[in-house]
Amino acid sequence: xxxxxxxxxxxxxxxxxxxxxxxxxxxxxxxxxxxxxxxxxxxxxxxxxxxxxxxxxxxxxxxxxxxxxxxxxxxxxxxxxxxxxxxxxxxxxxxxxxxxxxxxxxxxxxxxxxxxxxxxxxxxxxxxxxxxxxxxxxxxxxxxxxxxxxxxxxxxxxxxxx
Amino acid sequence: xxxxxxxxxxxxxxxxxxxxxxxxxxxxxxxxxxxxxxxxxxxxxxxxxxxxxxxxxxxxxxxxxxxxxxxxxxxxxxxxxxxxxxxxxxxxxxxxxxxxxxxxxxxxxxxxxxxxxxxxxxxxxxxxxxxxxxxxxxxxxxxxxxxxxxxxxxxxxxxxxxxxxxxxxxxxxxxxxxxxxxxxxxxxxxxxxxxxxxxxxxxxxxxxxxxxxxxxxxxxxxxxxxxxxxxxxxxxxxxxxxxxxxxxxxxxxxxxxxxxxxxxxxxxxxxxxxxxxxxxxxxxxxxxxxxxxxxxxxxxxxxxxxxxxxxxxxxxxxxxxxxxxxxxxxxxxxxxxxxxxxxxxxxxxxxxxxxxxxxxxxxxxxxxxxxxxxxxxxxxxxxxxxxxxxxxxxxxxxxxxxxxxxxxxxxxxxxxxxxxxxxxxxxxxxxxxxxxxxxxxxxxxxxxxxxxxxxxxxxxxxxxxxxxxxxxxxxxxxxxxxxxxxxxxxxxxxxxxxxxxxxxxxxxxxxxxxxxxxxxxxxxxxxxxxxxxxxxxxxxxxxxxxxxxxxxxxxxxxxxxxxxxxxxx
Numbered sequence: 001x002x003x004x005x006x007x008x009x010x011x012x013x014x015x016x017x018x019x020x021x022x023x024x025x026x027x028x029x030x031x032x033x034x035x036x037x038x039x040x041x042x043x044x045x046x047x048x049x050x051x052x053x054x055x056x057x058x059x060x061x062x063x064x065x066x067x068x069x070x071x072x073x074x075x076x077x078x079x080x081x082x083x084x085x086x087x088x089x090x091x092x093x094x095x096x097x098x099x100x101x102x103x104x105x106x107x108x109x110x111x112x113x114x115x116x117x118x119x120x121x122x123x124x125x126x127x128x129x130x131x132x133x134x135x136x137x138x139x140x141x142x143x144x145x146x147x148x149x150x151x152x153x154x155x156x157x158x159x160x161x162x
Numbered sequence: 163x164x165x166x167x168x169x170x171x172x173x174x175x176x177x178x179x180x181x182x183x184x185x186x187x188x189x190x191x192x193x194x195x196x197x198x199x200x201x202x203x204x205x206x207x208x209x210x211x212x213x214x215x216x217x218x219x220x221x222x223x224x225x226x227x228x229x230x231x232x233x234x235x236x237x238x239x240x241x242x243x244x245x246x247x248x249x250x251x252x253x254x255x256x257x258x259x260x261x262x263x264x265x266x267x268x269x270x271x272x273x274x275x276x277x278x279x280x281x282x283x284x285x286x287x288x289x290x291x292x293x294x295x296x297x298x299x300x301x302x303x304x305x306x307x308x309x310x311x312x313x314x315x316x317x318x319x320x321x322x323x324x325x326x327x328x329x330x331x332x333x334x335x336x337x338x339x340x341x342x343x344x345x346x347x348x349x350x351x352x353x354x355x356x357x358x359x360x361x362x363x364x365x366x367x368x369x370x371x372x373x374x375x376x377x378x379x380x381x382x383x384x385x386x387x388x389x390x391x392x393x394x395x396x397x398x399x400x401x402x403x404x405x406x407x408x409x410x411x412x413x414x415x416x417x418x419x420x421x422x423x424x425x426x427x428x429x430x431x432x433x434x435x436x437x438x439x440x441x442x443x444x445x446x447x448x449x450x451x452x453x454x455x456x457x458x459x460x461x462x463x464x465x466x467x468x469x470x471x472x473x474x475x476x477x478x479x480x481x482x483x484x485x486x487x488x489x490x491x492x493x494x495x496x497x498x499x500x501x502x503x504x505x506x507x508x509x510x511x512x513x514x515x516x517x518x519x520x521x522x523x524x525x526x527x528x529x530x531x532x533x534x535x536x537x538x539x540x541x542x543x544x545x546x547x548x549x550x551x552x553x554x555x556x557x558x559x560x561x562x563x564x565x566x567x568x569x570x571x572x573x574x575x576x577x578x579x580x581x582x583x584x585x586x587x588x589x590x591x592x593x594x595x596x597x598x599x600x601x602x603x604x605x606x607x608x609x610x611x612x613x614x615x616x617x618x619x620x621x622x623x624x625x626x627x628x629x630x631x632x633x634x635x636x637x638x639x640x641x642x643x644x645x646x647x648x649x650x651x652x653x654x655x656x657x658x659x660x661x662x663x664x665x666x667x668x669x670x671x672x673x674x675x676x677x678x679x680x681x682x683x684x685x686x687x688x689x690x691x692x693x694x695x696x697x698x699x700x701x702x703x704x705x706x707x708x709x710x711x712x713x714x715x716x717x718x719x720x721x722x723x724x725x726x727x728x729x730x731x
Contacts, residue, residue: 010336013283014271025276055463062460068280068300071336162335 002031002127003057004083004152006160007046007064008071011037015069019046022067028052028060032085032149043071043162049127049150071162080155085127089137090144092118096137103136118143165294167194168328171222173213173592174198175206179226180266181253184318198592198621201613203230205585207237208611211248212586215572216547217593218373220247220301227253228266231312232273236579239277241308243576244394245371247301248308250274254283256316270312279307287317288324299332304339305458306371341457343474343482350470351429351453352486358427359498360449361387364410364439367394367575368432368456370568372476375399378431381484386499388506390418392433393560394575401564407506408515411439413557413709416513416725417506422447423721424505430454432476435465436576445719455479513711513725515561528704529679531555531630535562538600538628541686546598547590549573551583551607554636557709559602581610584627588614591623598626598690605631605659605700615669618696626689627698629662632705640708644724666698677702 009015016035023030028050035046050060057075064073076083091100097119101109107123107130114120123133127150134145154160166174174197178186189197200206203225210221225234231252241248254260255267271281280300282293290313297309355361363385369378375398382389382405389399390410399406408415410422422428428450433439440446443465454461454468455476462471472479515532535558538546548563549572550556556573565571572590574582587601608629618625632639633656642650663673672695676685682701689697714722714730725731 013285014275014281017272018275021275059460059464066458066460068334068337 001051001053002077003050003052004076004081004150005048005050005057005061005064006074006076006152007048008073008160008162009044009046009067010069010071011042011044012069015044016046018067018069019048019064022063023048023050023060026060026063028056032147034149034151047149047151072160074154074160076152076154079158081152082155083126083150083152084124085130085150086122086124086148087130087134088112088120088122088144088146089142090118090120091142093141094119096141100137100141103133107133163188163192163195164326165291165328166222169294169298170219171195173210173589174222174224175200175209175213175589176224177203177206177226177230179228179230179253181227181255181315182224182230184315184320185224185251185253185313187320188318197224198588198617200585200617202611203233204236204581205588205611205614205617207234207248207250208240208579208582208585209589209592209614211237211241211246211582212549212572212589213593214241214246214248214589215586216569216590218569220249220298221589222249222251224251225253226266227255227270228268230266231268231270235273235277236581238274238308238310240574240577240579240582242277242279244367244574245306246308247306249297249301249311250308251311251313254312254314257285257314258316260314270310274310277308278310281310281312283312284314284317287319287322288327290317291326291328295328296332296334300337304337305461339457341474343455343472343479345482347470347472348479348482348486351472351483352490353492354427354451354453354470355385355387355429356487356490356492356494358387359495360424360426360502361385361429361499362421362425362427362450363387363389363399363429363431364392364422364433365389365395365398365431366392366433368476369395369398372432372457374432374477374480375568377477377480377484379403381480381487384484384487385494386503387429388417388421388503390414390421392436392439392575393573395433396560396571397565397568400566402566405503407510409560410720411436412441412713413561413711415510415515415561416711416723416731417509419711419713419720419723420509421506422450423719425450428452430456430468431480432456434461437465440465441713441715441718441720441722445717447720513731527679529676529682529701531558531632531703531707532562533679534628534630534682534701534703535559535602537682537686538602539563541683541690542598542600546570546600547572547587547594549583549586549590549599549601551601551603551610552578552580552637553604553607554632554640554707554709555602555604555607555630557637558630561709580607583607584611584614584625587625587627588617588621588623591625592621600626600628602628602630604636605629605633605662606635612665615666615671615696615698619670622694624692624694624696627666627696629698629700631659631662631700631702632707633659633702634705636705637709639705643708644712662698662700666696671696671698673698673700675700675702
């Protein structure tokens with residue numbers, strides 16, 4: 001099953017490598033990864049998606065917690081949570097513009113660039129909505145696709161913070 | 163230097179080189195720390211590691227960049243697998259050269275990442291005292307482990323001075339190692355232990371690292387349960403106690419493994435259910451409820467699911483458990499325990515360690531390796547610090563040298579590092595110059611770090627080396643005998659072994675050779691009488707001797723053992 005693990009980690013050199021290295025070292029896969037400094041910038045929030053059984057993910061979160069630079073870890077998939085992903089696409093079949101715009105409309109599709117050669121658009125949605133949209137557009141119709149990887153946070157009042 | 167001195171460091175084991183020369187100059191100009199010049203950086207890390215295992219204090223190694231750093235890797239991995247607080251300070255090329263493939267540059271932080279508890283690269287010279295303080299704190303607290311400090315050469319430039327600062331206390335927001343056991347879990351554990359009919363205590367290296375051997379003994383004064391140790395735990399619970407079953411696992415005793423398989427409650431303390439213990443995990447201890455105490459939550463339910471997990475320091479957890487047991491209205495079931503301990507005695511009588519040995523001894527003209535260890539035990543009155551390398555000789559010591567005190571048995575358990583024994587013995591001897599320090603090794607292992615005989619000469623370290631020589635890589639040969647139809651692929655070299663007596667003598671030490679059983683005791687006594695000399699005793703043993711018992715693998719449980727060459731129990 002797909003899991004989203006949120007990690008708060010010290011913004012220190014090499015810290016990201018320790019997390020990424022651990023996945024490889026312990027034989028787990030990273031499906032997507034997003035990281036960026038938050039609030040005062042002394043620490044970053046990472047969102048890692050992976051697949052595994054409950055036992056696997058428990059072991060992953062325990063091992064991540066052992067990394068000295070890691071401040072907090074949570075498996076968001078344990079409870080209710082929001083999950084969103086951001087994409088950028090580029091296509092050159094201009095006659096498809098209308099169709100693609102329609103597909104991306106429920107995902108807040110925005111036109112970022114339009115000229116005689118290419119169109120660049122952005123969209124936001126859950127990973128599964130994004131998957132469906134890309135399939136509907138047709139992978140072959142895109143010349144470039146960038147995905148941010150899943151971002152997630154808890155529903156309700158529950159927060160992950162230091 | 164000052165920061166290291168403030169951490170109580172007495173010895174630095176190291177090897178100089180370009181990137182570390184500023185540090186070496188500072189060593190020259192001080193007297194508080196003694197630098198021990200090894201002959202290979204691997205030796206430095208093992209010596210510091212051995213020092214740490216014997217004293218409980220962190221050991222420190224100092225190496226230069228590039229090859230100095232990479233040679234320290236095996237020692238780091240060794241310490242990591244056995245949770246030993248080891249600090250490795252590595253020189254690094256100057257900051258502006260990092261990333262340019264400059265001379266003797268290697269990414270030490272990157273290479274060591276999977277085998278350290280933490281690592282630091284120094285970016286500002288004035289951070290060095292803080293980093294050293296944090297490194298020692300991290301290495302020694304929680305589940306201990308090795309820490310690397312990588313220092314670019316320009317950060318130790320002696321022309322740039324700064325104010326030395328040391329904080330009273332280290333606090334890191336991302337690291338809170340001190341965890342107290344959950345009272346509810348302690349209550350559950352006490353209840354389960356008191357109502358157990360067939361309890362077993364399975365105690366690992368965590369009991370020694372957590373300095374909790376006294377609490378373990380106190381706990382079992384009440385519980386009266388059989389106690390089995392892992393390879394790393396030996397010495398925590400006294401071997402001469404009637405409840406001690408010996409080591410468990412791959413080459414554990416028959417009674418220890420049978421006790422585990424048939425137990426109704428297993429109390430695991432500071433142990434990690436290694437595959438050398440459990441055999442096939444799905445067949446492990448089918449009737450047992452598992453109580454698992456460990457400071458590292460990731461060790462709990464990693465291999466075997468724990469029914470009652472207890473995350474906490476071993477010492478504090480055992481104190482809490484003893485308190486709870488004393489307070490409880492439940493009492494141990496004396497009748498059940500008596501019959502359970504009786505069952506264990508029966509197993510011991512049936513296939514205990516000496517069962518077949520003396521029978522064989524009368525038949526074999528050659529010296530048996532087990533007998534060498536038994537004679538060593540007598541010669542040292544069981545009081546020596548014993549280091550070992552890896553292989554058959556290591557298992558024979560674990561089985562036949564009865565350790566009654568913690569920190570006396572020093573070996574590489576998790577990583578299984580050949581070459582560990584001699585340098586580790588140097589670290590122990592420096593820590594305890596008045597104690598007998600013995601390195602039991604094999605002719606294979608000793609050659610992996612034999613150059614340290616030169617270091618022993620330079621610093622006058624009168625270690626005793628017992629080389630159990632079967633002219634082959636014995637454990638490899640054993641597996642080839644058992645699983646590969648006796649095809650000795652790359653495990654023999656009898657025609658090219660050195661003359662170890664001459665070799666020891668060429669380093670300025672004393673060499674002795676024994677080939678007959680009748681001369682063994684005499685030679686050992688002679689060696690141990692030479693108090694101020696390193697003596698290398700080369701003992702030729704029966705090359706056909708295997709280590710038994712041995713768990714049947716793959717697909718075996720803990721009750722499936724070879725007890726001798728032909729008998730499967």
